[in-house]
Amino acid sequence: MSVPRVALITGASRGIGAILAQAFREEGWQVVGLSRSGSDDPAGAPTMACDVTDEAAVDQAVDTVIAEHGRIDLLVNNAGLVEREVPLWEADVEQWWQVMETNVRGPFLVTRAVVPHMISAGGGRVINMNSGSGTRESAVLTAYHASKSALARLTGGVALAGAEHGVRAFDLAPGVIETDMTHSMEMHEGRTEWTSPEDVTALALAIAAGELDGFSGRMVRAGADDLDVLRAKSAEGLGDGQRMLRLRPWGEDDPLG
Numbered sequence: 001m002s003v004p005r006v007a008l009i010t011g012a013s014r015g016i017g018a019i020l021a022q023a024f025r026e027e028g029w030q031v032v033g034l035s036r037s038g039s040d041d042p043a044g045a046p047t048m049a050c051d052v053t054d055e056a057a058v059d060q061a062v063d064t065v066i067a068e069h070g071r072i073d074l075l076v077n078n079a080g081l082v083e084r085e086v087p088l089w090e091a092d093v094e095q096w097w098q099v100m101e102t103n104v105r106g107p108f109l110v111t112r113a114v115v116p117h118m119i120s121a122g123g124g125r126v127i128n129m130n131s132g133s134g135t136r137e138s139a140v141l142t143a144y145h146a147s148k149s150a151l152a153r154l155t156g157g158v159a160l161a162g163a164e165h166g167v168r169a170f171d172l173a174p175g176v177i178e179t180d181m182t183h184s185m186e187m188h189e190g191r192t193e194w195t196s197p198e199d200v201t202a203l204a205l206a207i208a209a210g211e212l213d214g215f216s217g218r219m220v221r222a223g224a225d226d227l228d229v230l231r232a233k234s235a236e237g238l239g240d241g242q243r244m245l246r247l248r249p250w251g252e253d254d255p256l257g
Contacts, residue, residue: 004030006069007208008062010110011079013039013047016129016177016200020076021045023201024208032065034079034110052079052106062113071121074208075114077107077151078129085140096143103147107154115158115167123166127207128155130171130219135245152219152245159217168216170207174200175223195223202227218243 007024011017012033018041021031025045033041038049050061065072081102083095107128118124133141134148151171158169175195199222206212206227212220214234220243249257 003071004028005073005208006030006032006065006071007074007076008032008034008065008072008110008114009076009078010034010050010052010106013037013041016174016197017076017078018042019177019197020078020201020204023205024074027205029074029208030069032069034061036079052110053101055109058109058113062110062117066117072114072117072124073121074125074127075111075118076127076129076204077110079106080129080147082144083141087140088142091142099143100147100150103144104150104154107151111154111158111169115162118167119162119165123168125208125210126155126158126162126167126169127172127204128152128169130155130173132173132221134171135219149245156217156244163216168213170212170215170217171219172200172203172207173219173221175221199223203230206231214238215243 007029009017009021009024009031012021013035017033021033021041022043024031031045033045033047034050034052035047036049036051038047040046048061048064050057052058062072079102081099083091083099111126115124115126128151130151131148133145134152136145138145155169155171158167162169177195177197177200203220203222203225211231212234214237215230218238220230247256251257
């Protein structure tokens, strides 16, 4: 009898985290969800209370998962926050920094605690729930956009350093899923078209199954990407910088090109 694969998902008590947790359970994965509250998700599945910005709490949670399940095959860094939509000079300092801590320090701490166990086991995969916001500027969401840009650098760093150990990392942009967080954002007020949750789960499951390993260190986006096209691109290989954050030179004569 095969041993169930183990997925650790942060921010799993609601929203995208809960959607992903349910999808992985339906595919036979053993899912451990983390949440700040430790409350059950909408399907009634329990989550483990853990503040992902607290180093000691993260280390203890990961140690508990390893003690109970012996392995972590997949990490999904999903826990995230967004701030009030105002220009930087009107931002609340504590709220702005809390977004950065949750969206960057959180994935850093959890990945730092999990990857050594993946290396010991011969490999694993990390999915960072990123956003197209990380590829561009915003006049009113500077913390959120900056945090997602930084998250892409964590993804790339793990992909580079982890490659020789069989550890791969991916940025998965979920598009605009209808959740409490997106409903709280002024930019989505009145929105009637939302990204299908099934598009997000299909990409996550394909990454977890090793079907998109050619995208390690790169971004895929639910609602825009066709999974069959991604599979083909993964198999043929991508060029330097493709689907990655890069500085665009002004031309061939740009010294930074």
